Amino acid sequence: MTDVLQATFIVGLFAGMIRIATPILLAAMGELVAESAGILNLSIEGTMLMGAFSGFLVAHITGSLWLGVVAAIASGALIGLLMAFLSATLRADQTVSGLALNIVASGLAFYLFRLAFKNAGSQNLPSVGAFSTVEIPLLGQIPFLGEVLFTQHALTYLAFLLVPLISLFLFRTRPGLELRSIGENPRAVDMRGLNVVRRQYLAVIFGAMMAGLAGSFLSLASAGLFVPDIAGGRGWIALAIVIFGNWLPARILFGALFFGLIDSSQLALQAVGLHLPYQLLLALPYLLTIAALVVNRSRSRSPLALGRPYNRAERGA
């Protein structure tokens, strides 16, 4: 390879890493907030798919990508509301509720897509002109770094900006600390006269909105089209990365970037024409996620009350 080719290869690799990490990061940071309030929301994958679909549909109809993004966030909020109702109000089993909502959301997205685009086949998929990247003035001019870091989608900047913001919120502000206390010991928060259920609603809805937003990134920024398997397990990966990141924003960021790097290197190597068994390379992040679960468990910072329905009337334990 010549130097020029080598440079494009490396820029493509790292720019791809950041682009691929974006939706996972968005969803994982949202899930972190929900889990901080003690609610394990397993419906992220379905929510993402629904976000990708509703974002695409609205953008296709109105011609406005940003309206699509708003629609994706709104659809996420709706699914989050249902999840909060099931888990915080009805106190249903969170695992089962999350799985059920997952199936509802992906089933509905699939059905509504077929309904809205009856003639969509693999040859003539409907599409929208996707978001183009936004070059940040001056910073974008820096060789190498500018192309990797500062020539990305607007939603990518947002995702990376949200990491320190959510981190500050959760660890340095009063409402954030109250939220995390719910995840550790809901009764203690309740006894102080703070409304546990309302905070759980807000946290779960926020998390689901982030998943919806992540979905819109897939359909409106990455692809410009919608296919029923567009989420491709990224919602599950986001869930895994929260565990992998041990509920710490900085490590979640690292996890998302790491996943992005592997996926991106697979794409980059294919683009160069290297004949690798790319399927096996693609399996690597999933295997590494499993490995991380195994390695991490002794120092887990998992919220103590995560996944346990909080019942005011129930005493003890």
Add this chain to the structure above:
Amino acid sequence: MTTTGQGMPRGAGAGQLTQAKASARGRWRIQARMQPSAAWRSVSILAALLGAFVLSALLIASAHVNVGTALGVMVQGAFGSRGAVIETLVQATPFILTGLAVTVAFRGRIFNIGAEGQFFAGAMAAYWLATVLRGAPQAVMLPAVLLAGCAGGALWGFIPGVLKARYGASEIIVTVMLNFVIALVLSFLLANPWREPTSYFYQTALMPDASYLPRLVSGGRLHLGFPLALVVAALVWVLLWKTTLGYEIRAMGINSLAARYKGISVATTTILVLVISGAIAGLAGVGELTGIHHRLRLDISVGYGFAGIIIALLGQLHPVGVVLAAIFLGALLNGASAMQIVTGVPVALVNAIQGITLLCLLIADVLARYEIRRTAGND
């Protein structure tokens, strides 16, 4: 104490709330039932199914199609003729098995989301053995292939079992990850070493005839897998309610801490549950492979493993319920294909109906645990 979930064994919630006794003015209040009666639970299930039906009808209506016509076509397509009934049972066969696989796991509160991957692991092991044994007579080939399928699925269940038992890794995440891994391994094999040389498609060559599950009726695809699935349902019932292991699984599902105090090895039981669950899902994979397709492709499952979760929960984690739910789902799928052809309502409707039904049942199940009662409380 954790609140038990939808269809989970009862009794764990029995410690909930007994309060509001005493004095003065009567008042309506919502309180938890100690033990929902069977009648009340049946009512709640019926209400849930009705709710799901209404929502599904609304979905059909949203396609600007006469709901009555569409449903009529659906019922016709599912049960309207001998051929339709047979095809419904064909569709139900893998559903029964994956539903049972999930049932065994969920009874022990082991959330095996990996039936889909175990299905493929089973099919792949069976295909591999069939090519190794090429030329063997059916009496050898068929049992060997079926066992290989169980073994493949069991192995793909063993991995999350060990990781959970030894390292506390969440079986939910691990099984989901393994679903992706096996799909990628299969697509690698189909693209390269296992690919039929003359084929444009990503598929293997046809398997040897001796490995085919015998067909049971003329002019239909119903194969030995269906009665086999019913036998497995009976075995699962025996396992869960007539054996020590089954008792331990259910005890672990109700309260794993209490089970540990009773001297049950939670680690061993966890591994066994996932191995058994995986083996049953693997059997579903062989069934489809050797009963229907006779060659390995990526689309031998249309999400049977994930549907297993729905079926297990619809069937209230009971083998009889699972068989009924699987036939219901088979009918739904079969009827929806007819509906798509006649009315143009997409078959994907089935995916939405499944989820909605499950959600309604979940809500009904929770609500069945509460009652409105006039109490003599003053609080």
